[in-house]
Amino acid sequence: MLVTNVHSVSRWQRTHEQLSQAALELFTEHGYEATGTAQIAQRAGVSEMTLFRHFPTKEALLLTDPFDPVMAKAVRERPEEEAPMQALTAGIGQVWHTIDDDALRTLRGRLRIIARAPALRGAIERNSEASASALTAALEDRGVDRPQAHVAAAAVIAGLSAALQTWAMTEDADLQHTLASALAVLAGE
Amino acid sequence: MLVTNVHSVSRWQRTHEQLSQAALELFTEHGYEATGTAQIAQRAGVSEMTLFRHFPTKEALLLTDPFDPVMAKAVRERPEEEAPMQALTAGIGQVWHTIDDDALRTLRGRLRIIARAPALRGAIERNSEASASALTAALEDRGVDRPQAHVAAAAVIAGLSAALQTWAMTEDADLQHTLASALAVLAGE
DNA sequence: CGGCGAATGTTAGTTACTAACGTTCACAGC
DNA sequence: GCTGTGAACGTTAGTAACTAACATTCGCCG
Structure with missing residues (x-):
């Protein structure tokens, strides 16, 4: 991480959103199946392990219904x-x-x-x-x-x-x- | 295989049923997730590769609706x-x-x-x-x-x-x- | 500054599933 | 009965999603 972060939101929430956004970008670019979890983690700037601590499955990166x-x-x-x-x-x-x-x-x-x-x-x-x-x-x-x-x-x-x-x-x-x-x-x- | 087989049904159909039956037995005994594909193949008397030639996924061993x-x-x-x-x-x-x-x-x-x-x-x-x-x-x-x-x-x-x-x-x-x-x-x- | 818990990293492993290629089996025609 | 041919199967090696165990760093509070 290059810049010191603003602390208004929790660290967890931030990486959570970064992962979610990275996944959406890569999925729209290359499709779901052609995108690996390691790839997503890399773009989000975290390890693959961390990805699975935030989302239980690869699918979960797509599904969030607040309705x-x-x-x-x-x-x-x-x-x-x-x-x-x-x-x-x-x-x-x-x-x-x-x-x-x-x-x-x-x-x-x-x-x-x-x-x-x-x-x-x-x-x-x-x-x-x-x-x-x-x-x-x-x-x-x-x-x-x-x-x-x-x-x-x-x-x-x-x-x-x-x-x-x-x-x-x-x-x-x-x-x-x-x-x-x-x-x-x-x-x- | 120990006995020479009756040829009334095709070989393919026979192993297909053997796999299906083996899967059902093991699933009811130990549950779905605790049962491995290798284990199923073994009980059916075939290799794991053959299992996937007959059923595209592990799930497919369970789902067959003729209705x-x-x-x-x-x-x-x-x-x-x-x-x-x-x-x-x-x-x-x-x-x-x-x-x-x-x-x-x-x-x-x-x-x-x-x-x-x-x-x-x-x-x-x-x-x-x-x-x-x-x-x-x-x-x-x-x-x-x-x-x-x-x-x-x-x-x-x-x-x-x-x-x-x-x-x-x-x-x-x-x-x-x-x-x-x-x-x-x-x-x- | 020192410590303490939360968040993350690392490594090694399991399991479903696939690709490439070699092998055996069942059945045809000779 | 012998052989050839294609279907069914085996073997090996690999990928990708996920997990467990343990070490490490980050962020905050006193």
Whole structure:
């Protein structure tokens, strides 16, 4: 390290971001599979070991969704009489209007990398287990029993992922429109 | 090999089944992650290299679903006026009554192994990309446009997987009942 | 400045998976 | 029965993601 650092943010947080950014750069340049973990670590200016202390797997460098709790909250606050799928689609629908354009651009970039890497085809689903859990809990709070809540949550997350994937790979696609029609389908048309 | 073989089935098919069976045995005995590919190959009486010539990955030893085309056909034959989610749930619902008990038992065994292995949490979803594609195509034939078909298919498959997972891990669960309520939820209740 | 814990480095190893090339097996025609 | 030919298999050597154990440096507090 050449310069003495500003100490406003923790050291851990800094290297964490450096790693994340280095990974995104290299992935977009050479693709996911053609990029090695050692290579990423090098660009971030740390050792390979440190990389794995920050991210448990290579995949984890791509997947960070901060939207789960927000969606769960929205679902919990839907009117009681709505059926599981209705509450989910409605809750999610209103949340996605609140995300700023910058976050959407980076999200789109990540989705593109994922779509281009065969080895990552199921990565979103695997990652979004967390999202599904959050939504399952939200439904349970509404009185839906566990298995059914799990089914509905998993289904909606999968459908949402599919829609986002399409959006990311289509050149001139409007997110709001894509999402709206996807949620409509999920709600039973 | 000690005995000269009967030639009724091809050599390839025989080792293929030996590998599959050896894997299932070892996975149920020691779990998925504690079982090495070399170990599986050894029990099957072949080299590790041969294992990977038959199965592209370690995961592939577990995943073989022959139900896709049947479900797709059923969906295609649903009445025209049904919405995507309705056609899917109805079509799948009538297919699952036709599967014999033996197939269900082995399916259950496999699902249990998967559920017990953290590394395989998303394996079903990843594998069922094929299933999703088949259902997407079926919906397209019904006049649904591609993105929406993809969303609905991915959602239903994910929900179905979740239901099967619950069924496999619950001691005294009736498949037909579990499936019925899952499909009901997906259809919008 | 001195110390103490957090963050990182180093080394060595395991495991899934691949490439290149040599070897054996099953079955055809002679 | 003998041989040739291609499919199936073995061997060796290697890559890449990840892990464990232990040493080292960094950053902050007294």
